[in-house]
Amino acid sequence: MSDDHRMYELEYPSPAVGEGGPAGPTLIIAMQGYADAGHAVEGSADHLKAALESRTVATFNNDELIDYRARRPVVTLNQHEISNVEDLELDMRVLRDSDGTSFLLLSGPEPDLRWEAFSEAVADLVERFDVRETICLYAAPMGAPHTRPLVVSAHGNREELVGSMFTFDGMVTIPGSASILIERELHKRGRPVAGFTAHVPHYVASSPYPHAMYQLLQSVEDSANLRFPLRSLERDMAKVSRQLAEQTAASEEVAQVVHALEQHYDTEMEEYRERNPEAMMPGEAQVPSGEEISEAFENFLAAIEDRDRALGEGHSPGEDESTRRLSDHYFIDPSEDDGFEGLAEDDE
Structure with a gap:
C-alpha cells in the first residue's frame, strides 16, 4: 500500500x-x-x-x-x-x-x-x-x-x-x-x-x-x-463591538490601554502608507478598475434596454446574468428607472 x-x-x-x-x-x-x-x-x-x-x-x-x-x-x-x-x-x-x-x-x-x-x-x-x-x-x-x-x-x-x-x-x-x-x-x-x-x-x-x-x-x-x-x-x-465598547467605557484603566494601542496603530499605519502609497489600507474598500466599471455599466445599460423591450411587448422580463452581477457587485437595483438612484444594501 x-x-x-x-x-x-x-x-x-x-x-x-x-x-x-x-x-x-x-x-x-x-x-x-x-x-x-x-x-x-x-x-x-x-x-x-x-x-x-x-x-x-x-x-x-x-x-x-x-x-x-x-x-x-x-x-x-x-x-x-x-x-x-x-x-x-x-x-x-x-x-x-x-x-x-x-x-x-x-x-x-x-x-x-x-x-x-x-x-x-x-x-x-x-x-x-x-x-x-x-x-x-x-x-x-x-x-x-x-x-x-x-x-x-x-x-x-x-x-x-x-x-x-x-x-x-x-x-x-x-x-x-x-x-x-x-x-x-x-x-x-x-x-x-x-x-x-x-x-x-x-x-x-x-x-x-x-x-x-x-x-x-x-x-x-x-x-x-x-x-x-x-x-x-x-x-x-455588532454584538461583540457593543460588548467591548461597554467594557472599555466601564474601566478607565482599560480605556487608557486601548487609547495607547490606538496611538501606536495610527503611527504604524501612517508610516506604512508613506512606504507603500499604492497599498490598500485596512478599512478601505477595494476600488474596481476603470475597465471593470465600464464593463459593468455597459451590461447595466443593455439590461435596461432588454427590460424596456420586454415591457413594450407586454410581459415582465426575468433578471438576466449581467443585471444580477451588476446588482451584486455595485448594489444597483435594476428595477429603478434611474440607475444612479437605485442604491441598496446587498442582502446576500
Whole structure:
C-alpha cells in the first residue's frame, strides 16, 4: 500500500471539483492549530461548512497524523455506557460559493505528526484536482485595538494573490505550522500559494472574534473572486463591538490601554502608507478598475434596454446574468428607472 493511501482516502464516487469557474478551483486551508487567535481560522472553516453546500473529497487518516494524548477526543457516557466519541475530522471538501463557483476547503485539526508527508500528500491533491491557487488562513494575537480596522497581512509567491494587501516590510521570524510546510511544498512545485493572517487584538485572542473571521473571508473573496454569505458574521460583529465598547467605557484603566494601542496603530499605519502609497489600507474598500466599471455599466445599460423591450411587448422580463452581477457587485437595483438612484444594501 502506498504512503498516500495510508495518509488519506478519496471519496468514491468522487464529487465534481472545479465547476462554475473559468480555471481550476481555489483551495482554502483553514486548520485548527497554533496560529488561531480569536478562533478565526476554525471559525472561518465552520462558517463556510455551515453556510454552503459541501461534499467530502478526501478524508485524512487520524492514526497517521493525530497524537491522541495531546488532542483527546471528548467521550460521552450515558446510562453507564459509552454513547459517543467525538470525531476529529481532518478532510478536504468541495463547496459552492454564493454564485455557484466550486472551491476546496481543507479543515480540521492541524496534524501532530508527519508534517512533511502530510504536506506532500496535500500538494499531490492540489495537482490531482488542478487547483488554481491555494490560500492558507492564519490568525495571530497582536498589539492592535478593537476600535480600528482589523489588519489582514498577506504573503505569497504570486503578485496577483497578494495584490495591494498589507504586507510586512523586511524579514519576519515566526513559529512553523503544518500549513506553512504545505506552502513551502507548493512553492517548490511552482504552484501559486499565499497566506493571509488576521491581526487579532491580543486581549480578545482567547475568545471567538467574528471580526477576524469576517476579514479573513472577505480577503479570500477579493483575492480568489469568490462570494460568501457573511451576514450572520456581521450580526456577531455588532454584538461583540457593543460588548467591548461597554467594557472599555466601564474601566478607565482599560480605556487608557486601548487609547495607547490606538496611538501606536495610527503611527504604524501612517508610516506604512508613506512606504507603500499604492497599498490598500485596512478599512478601505477595494476600488474596481476603470475597465471593470465600464464593463459593468455597459451590461447595466443593455439590461435596461432588454427590460424596456420586454415591457413594450407586454410581459415582465426575468433578471438576466449581467443585471444580477451588476446588482451584486455595485448594489444597483435594476428595477429603478434611474440607475444612479437605485442604491441598496446587498442582502446576500
